[in-house]
Amino acid sequence: MKKKKIVALLAAAAMFVTMGTGCMTTKATDGTGSESGNGKTEITFYTYNLSVASHKEAAQKLIDDFNAQSDTVHVTGVAADVMSLQTKIQSDYAAGQTFDVVQCALNQVGYYVENYKLPSFEDVAGQDAFDAHMEGFAENAKTLGQYSDGKTYVLPYTFSTPMLYYNADLFRKAGLDPDAPIETWEDVKKCGTALKAAGYEGVQVTATTATGDYDWLIQAMIYSNGGDVMNADHTEVTFNDPNTVGAIQTWQDLVKSGAHTNYTDTEAQEAFLAGNQGMLVTPSAFESGLISAAESGGWELRAVGFPSFGEKEAIPTNSGSGLCIMSSDPEKQKAAWEFIKYVTSAEGYTTITSMMGYLPLRPAIVDDEKYLKSWAEEHPFVRTNLSQLNRLHRWEGFPGMNGGQISTLLNQTVTKCIFSDCDVAAEMQTLQDQAQDLMP
């Protein structure tokens, strides 16, 4: 009796195993591009915008528009999940089934170059062709995808800076003047407390969970207070720096005062979309979703730049992504460059900015009648967002094999600090010690 059971169990186990391998092989065939019947080079494009509801249409439009105008290349989009993007890229790479063009996070350039054998754009396109393409590209964005050898391995693509969005109608209901400037965290605190007193919710800086445990918005808080996460030569973390600690203390104080909600970031976003939350500090990547929620909810959405710590100038970081070429086949690399050239052209950014809310990394197109001028008149936020580009700080990735671990620890410690009344300086010192151990 018992033995029969064991045999049955083994048989069941074998079935599961074969089912598993079955799935894997089908996946593998999906992942590889091939020559299509009409002689075009087939390439695949791995992008998370295809899996974001408010970006999907635009991401597909970019691919379709490119395919319609290209005689030599055909692109197939593959949706990636933004929360597990890096996980997927790494596991696909380890399994030997990468996609040809991959959208990747911009803090990881060093990691990508060192681990994935990427070709540089200068090599694929040729220096002159590359330089010609980069003409008119935002100065501060140009260098973000460069490695220490001075070559560009990741081309900045969809890209946003954090902004403070607010619900002007809730401001009026709470007796606040929506036209009064909101420039500093002190202003934010005042508005948040007033909103709370009127029975609404104040602000939430969606920096800890909504962005898939990334730390770029946490870094923006730290840089804006004059702090830093690492020393200049990236050998030591500086989480116990007084300005770094100060930034988190100000943030904790916002929460303690009730001006800042202590929800998960997704909950805060939902509350803001539903018109119950007054302010939301979030990347402009979510802007198209916010605009449509405000329209359907019948309230007035406004936006200002990332708030500053007192007199210090606010220093936003960049969220978002770049494109890299992961194919090792020269023909596909050329095809990938054709596609990347198209999506980062003036035409590409017209679609990206107007339909998704990311920054036009060719800033001149907001003054060009052919592209975004009329759109920018209806959407004045884009100029605020563009002006932040001039003060941009690179979103730093921590070096070495344990770099990701340090990001996770930073995120966890900051979450703990701001949502409890713990001693920030002590917590940050503990983080400093733990993280320093993980530095190479």
Added chain:
Amino acid sequence: MSELALSALPDLSGVSVRQQSATKRILKRITPFLFVAPALILVLFWVYRPLVQTFGLSTQMWNMNPNVEPVSVGLQNFQYIFTHPDFAQAVWNTLLYILLMLPFSVILPMAIAIATNRLGSRAKNIYRAIFFLPMIMPPVACSAVWRWLMHPINGLFNHVLTSMGVVTEGIRFLSDENWVLLSIVLIAGWKMIGFSTLMFSAGLTGIDPSYYEAASVDGHKKWYQTLTITLPLLSPTIMLMLMMSVLMTAQWTFAYIDVLTQGGPAGASTNVYYLLWTYGFKNFNSGLSSAAAVVFFIGFGILALIFTRINRKVAFYDN
């Protein structure tokens, strides 16, 4: 296993053994093993090989990139996990998860199964279908619905609670460190009730109805029959579900943690598997992840051993 397979062969004792060549004899011997070989090889390849590899990886530092050579670091990974608080917190949370999950995986389903057992077959099927429905819904979709229900201001739960005056400010089910673990248990438990009920129902079907008839003839009340007939005869199922619940709760809760809280706030809802996953597939630190896996493997292995021991003593099989 080998005995079973051998006994299934025709009895060869009557045939003259000397006439068979040595190779034939060997062939006869290994035939049963050849039958199970495909399954065995797959299990060895997919289960035991990675297990052995995990032990190897736990002494190395590697980011799972084929272009990068792993660095041997000895027992450093173990030292890291035992000296850092996130590991202890994950273990503690896992114990809480296991404890809080038991009502949903054993007590409630057993009660439901027993209560619906004597209903007419149509009513019984409808009831059980209702309880089983959550089981077949995809976890991510469930998570989204539960997140809306549990939303601190827009959610239905808080709407009801505040309008009834139970609370003045909405409960932050998923962001309050005192609530988040309970909330995850509630969601995972709601999902597990169906499966467990099904298991208990199957266990009940196996009980010979003549015991109840005899007890009724003797004039025993229903509750007394449940206590003295149903529960003892159900003991193998109870033990099985108890063991499954203890060993698998960390896996059952994983999807909800990943979608709803990512282990937060500040690790308050993480569990051992989520931690392991974070180490391995978020931070690409296969060494730490494997070291943690080795520790959990040993821990859960001991638990499983204890369970089989208890099982032999407690469970009552009616043959």
